[in-house]
Amino acid sequence: MRILVLGAGGVGGYFGGRLVEKGEDVTFLVRPNRKKQLEEKGLVISSVHGDMIVQPKMITASENAETFDLVLFSTKSYHLHDAIKDVKPFVGEHTVILPLLNGISHVTTLKEAFGESNLIGGLCFIETTLNHDGEVVQTSKAARLVYGEFMNKDTDRIHKIKKAFSGTKADFVLSEQIERDMWHKFMFITVMSGVTSLMRAPIGPIRESEGGRTIIRQLFEECANIMHAHDAPINENIVDEHMKSIDALGYDMKSSMQRDMEKGSSIESDHLQGYLLKLAKAKHLSVQLLEIIYQNLKVYEKMHMENHF
Numbered sequence: 327m328r329i330l331v332l333g334a335g336g337v338g339g340y341f342g343g344r345l346v347e348k349g350e351d352v353t354f355l356v357r358p359n360r361k362k363q364l365e366e367k368g369l370v371i372s373s374v375h376g377d378m379i380v381q382p383k384m385i386t387a388s389e390n391a392e393t394f395d396l397v398l399f400s401t402k403s404y405h406l407h408d409a410i411k412d413v414k415p416f417v418g419e420h421t422v423i424l425p426l427l428n429g430i431s432h433v434t435t436l437k438e439a440f441g442e443s444n445l446i447g448g449l450c451f452i453e454t455t456l457n458h459d460g461e462v463v464q465t466s467k468a469a470r471l472v473y474g475e476f477m478n479k480d481t482d483r484i485h486k487i488k489k490a491f492s493g494t495k496a497d498f499v500l501s502e503q504i505e506r507d508m509w510h511k512f513m514f515i516t517v518m519s520g521v522t523s524l525m526r527a528p529i530g531p532i533r534e535s536e537g538g539r540t541i542i543r544q545l546f547e548e549c550a551n552i553m554h555a556h557d558a559p560i561n562e563n564i565v566d567e568h569m570k571s572i573d574a575l576g577y578d579m580k581s582s583m584q585r586d587m588e589k590g591s592s593i594e595s596d597h598l599q600g601y602l603l604k605l606a607k608a609k610h611l612s613v614q615l616l617e618i619i620y621q622n623l624k625v626y627e628k629m630h631m632e633n634h635f
C-alpha cells in the first residue's frame with residue numbers, strides 16, 4: 327500500500343514515522359522548509375515508546391508523482407484549504423483520505439473536496455510536538471490512531487489499511503463507530519485545550535485545584551448540550567466517561583493548542599471552540615464557559631497577530 331502522509335509535523339511525523347519504521351511504503355508531502363530540515367537531520371522521533379531516526383521519502387506539491395492508495399491528512403485546520411489544493415494531484419479515484427485533525431467540520435470540507443466515498447473517519451490521541459530542531463517529541467503513554475469507515479461499512483479497503491497499520495510501535499485501532507468517536511474526541515479536545523490554554527497549566531494542577539473539576543465538568547456539559555441539540559451521535563453518559571479520562575491523564579499532560587500558544591504559533595480556535603459556539607448560537611443555547619474559553623483564544627490571536635509576542 328502506497329501511503330502519503332500530508333504534513334510531517336507532530337502527528338504526521340509520529341504516525342508516519344512508525345509506519346516507515348515497520349517497513350511500510352510511506353512518502354511525506356512536505357513544504358520546502360520542512361523538506362530542507364528533514365534532508366539535513368532526518369525524521370527524528372524522540373518518544374516514550376522508543377526513539378527513531380530515518381531518512382524519509384518526501385515529495386513537494388510541485389513534483390510529479392503517481393497517485394497514492396492512502397493519505398494521512400495531518401495538517402492543522404488553518405492549513406486545510408491550501409493542503410487540499412497541494413494534495414489533489416496525488417489523489418486518484420480510489421485514494422482513501424484519512425483525516426487526523428482534531429474537530430469535526432473538516433469532514434464536510436474534505437468530502438466536498440474529494441468526494442464522500444474517498445473519505446474515511448479518523449482521529450488520534452497523542453501528545454506530540456515539533457521542537458526547535460524540527461524533531462518530533464512524543465510524551466505520555468497514549469499514541470493511538472483511531473480510524474474506520476463511516477457507517478461501519480465492511481470494505482476491502484479497510485481490511486487492507488488494517489493490515490498496513492498492524493505491527494507498528496503505535497496503536498492503530500479500527501473503530502466500529504467512527505462518527506461517534508470523532509464527536510467524542512471533538513468534545514474532549516474542546517474542553518482539554520480550552521481549560522489548559524485558559525489556565526496556562528497542564529491538566530494536573532487544574533483538576534486538583536479547588537473548583538477545577540467542577541469547571542471542567544460544566545464545560546463538558548455545555549458541549550454535550552450543544553451536541554445533543556444537533557443530534558450528534560454521542561453517548562448519554564459521555565460527560566462521566568470524559569471526566570474519567572481527564573482523571574486518568576498524567577499530571578503534566580498538556581494540549582497541543584497550549585503548546586502552540588507557548589511557542590507563539592497559530593491555533594485552531596475557530597475550528598474547535600469557535601465552531602461549537604456557532605452550533606450553540608444556532609440553537610440559542612447559553613454556553614457561558616465556552617464563550618470565556620473562546621474569548622481567551624481570540625485575545626491570544628489578537629496579540630499574536632499584532633506581534634506582541
Ligand SMILES: NC(=O)C1=CN([C@@H]2O[C@H](COP(=O)(O)OP(=O)(O)OC[C@H]3O[C@@H](n4cnc5c(N)ncnc54)[C@H](OP(=O)(O)O)[C@@H]3O)[C@@H](O)[C@H]2O)C=CC1
Nearest residue numbers: 333335336337355356357401405409427428452453454582
Ligand atoms: N500534536 C498533538 O499532540 C495532537 C494534534 N492533533 C491534531 O492533529 C492536527 C495536526 O496537528 P500537529 O501535528 O500538532 O500540527 P503541526 O503543526 O505539528 O504539523 C502540521 C504539519 O502540516 C504541515 N503542512 C501544512 N500545510 C501543508 C501543506 N500544504 N503541504 C505539506 N505540509 C503541510 C506543516 O508544515 P510546515 O512546516 O510547512 O508548516 C506542519 O509540519 C491538528 O488538527 C491537531 O489539532 C490531534 C491530537 C494530538
Ligand SMILES: CC(C)(CO)C(=O)C(=O)O
Nearest residue numbers: 450451452453518581582
Ligand atoms: C488532548 C490531546 C493530547 C489528546 O490526543 C490532543 O488531542 C491535543 O492536545 O491536541
